Amino acid sequence: MEIRSEPFQHTEAIAQHPGGYQWWYFDAASASGKYHIVIIFYVGNPFSTRYINALEKQGEAGPAPCKYPGISISVYENGNPIYYSFTEFEEKDYSFEEGSKLKMGAHIMEVRQTDRGAAYWLCLKEQLPCGDQLEADLIFESRQDQQRNNGPDNMAESHIWNLAQPRAQVEGTLRLALEGAGVSDRQLSFSGTGYHDHNAGKEPMKEEFTDWYWGRFHFQSVTLIYYVKNQVDGSREHQAWLLDPNTNKVIENLREIELNDDSWSIFGLRSSRKLSLRFEQAQIEVQQSTVVDNGPFYQRFLSQAFLSIPAEDVLESAEGITEYIRPQRIHSRIFWPLVNMRIRQVHQKPHWVQRSKRLYQWTW
Structure with a gap:
């Protein structure tokens, strides 16, 4: 991508x-x-x-x-x-x-x-x-x-x-x-x-990836944008950025990400409800807590995110929209x-x- x-x-x-x-x-x-x-x-x-x-x-x-x-x-x-x-x-x-x-x-x-x-x-x-x-x-x-x-x-x-x-x-x-x-x-x-x-x-999206998570959160001190794509060839592509809220310039890039707490929907769609993101100075936990759009191939969440920057004594929470799609199911x-x-x-x-x-x- x-x-x-x-x-x-x-x-x-x-x-x-x-x-x-x-x-x-x-x-x-x-x-x-x-x-x-x-x-x-x-x-x-x-x-x-x-x-x-x-x-x-x-x-x-x-x-x-x-x-x-x-x-x-x-x-x-x-x-x-x-x-x-x-x-x-x-x-x-x-x-x-x-x-x-x-x-x-x-x-x-x-x-x-x-x-x-x-x-x-x-x-x-x-x-x-x-x-x-x-x-x-x-x-x-x-x-x-x-x-x-x-x-x-x-x-x-x-x-x-x-x-x-x-x-x-x-x-x-x-x-x-x-x-x-x-x-x-x-x-x-x-x-x-x-x-x-x-x-x-x-x-068509199904030709490139099997599923895709993405989301964004607006904290007071930073903006978070992330995505995780599991590719058709079995590889994983992922990235996340922390941006300055005033200039939209990148402050930090992602070091690692983990997906946990898989859950099944009523349509048999399986997705992770917790994402952990690690940066050089920051750590963010995303909880995809409230499903506001629940379909057979797509989910939208009203989610909570918790930001920690120990060196700056920063601890914040934010609410934001996150999403998940499995495009093969569309067909x-x-x-x-x-x-x-x-x-x-x-x-x-x-x-x-x-x-x-x-x-x-x-x-x-």
């Missing part, structure tokens, strides 16, 4: 091979810790059963990823999901302006250069078949020392992970109208800390009925489960 930190380099060409994919990932926690938001724009949606089916039928002559755009949006209140959507669009609903702006239906992502560095503006608007509605206007702003790069984005590795905003200040508004929630409408002035990355690959058709309940095709009649608030919540 090729790792970058270039906030303005978002070129569509790096993932236009059949089987390729890319996503723009954003998460944010409110200053109070009450609300968490996760927003992911996809091109070549790797969870799309339509995309996978077309690739299996057509092989290397298969469809371009731009034919399968999508977006997932999750809102959590006190560790519980209160809004979830995963919407798949047609190619005609999607447009991309090189390095600056992406549109999917009524959703917009735009990057701007500011005096401080980089700012991503997200404008979201959606109404679900069950009646839930969401509108959001959010700015992710971060200090970046890199200059804008408009040059070609050559893809030497099969996967690129661009840490565009390891730590960002997030401001904006969020409006939710939730059916059957006892509150007809809620308007939130959102202020907190966020994270943004951009991932791209030129082949197992036995799980596709569950996937089709979750993913809404915007130009087709919605699944009958998606029309019921109570039943749709069961798929979360």
Whole structure:
């Protein structure tokens, strides 16, 4: 995997091979810790059963990823999901302006250069078949020392992970109208800390790795970002960084990592719930404690992390989003009925489960 930190380099060409994919990932926690938001724009949606089916039928002559755009949006209140959507669009609903702006239906992502560095503006608007509605206007702003790069984005590795905003200040508004929630409408002035990355690959994820853990935590003194990938060839690739919270510059690199306390999900997905990370000066224990998205091939956790820097007498804790995926399972058709309940095709009649608030919540 090729790792970058270039906030303005978002070129569509790096993932236009059949089987390729890319996503723009954003998460944010409110200053109070009450609300968490996760927003992911996809091109070549790797969870799309339509995309996978077309690739299996057509092989290397298969469809371009731009034919399968999508977006997932999750809102959590006190560790519980209160809004979830995963919407798949047609190619005609999607447009991309090189390095600056992406549109999917009524959703917009735009990057701007500011005096401080980089700012991503997200404008979201959606109404679900069950009646839930969401509108959001959010700015992710971060200090970046890199200059804008408009040059070609050559893809030497099969996967690129661009840490565009390891730590960002997030401001904006969020409006939710939730059916059957006892509150007809809620308007939130959102202020907190966020994270943004951009991932791209030129082949299905299952061709490169068997599973992948990754996460990020915003302590007062440092930001932690880590990943662990168990490769298809049996090797393990892992890395973690401690970054300065003001400049996003790397302070320390990982020395070693351990995964412990394996647990099985109701879908037979096995993942480690504890990760121990060792640096030269610091030690961090991650506890993936609360499962907020539990599927047959993917899990998202609201996790706790504990930081210790003995030489500086530092002892801190933080809450953050962590994730786990086993991509081979995405291609197992036995799980596709569950996937089709979750993913809404915007130009087709919605699944009958998606029309019921109570039943749709069961798929979360």
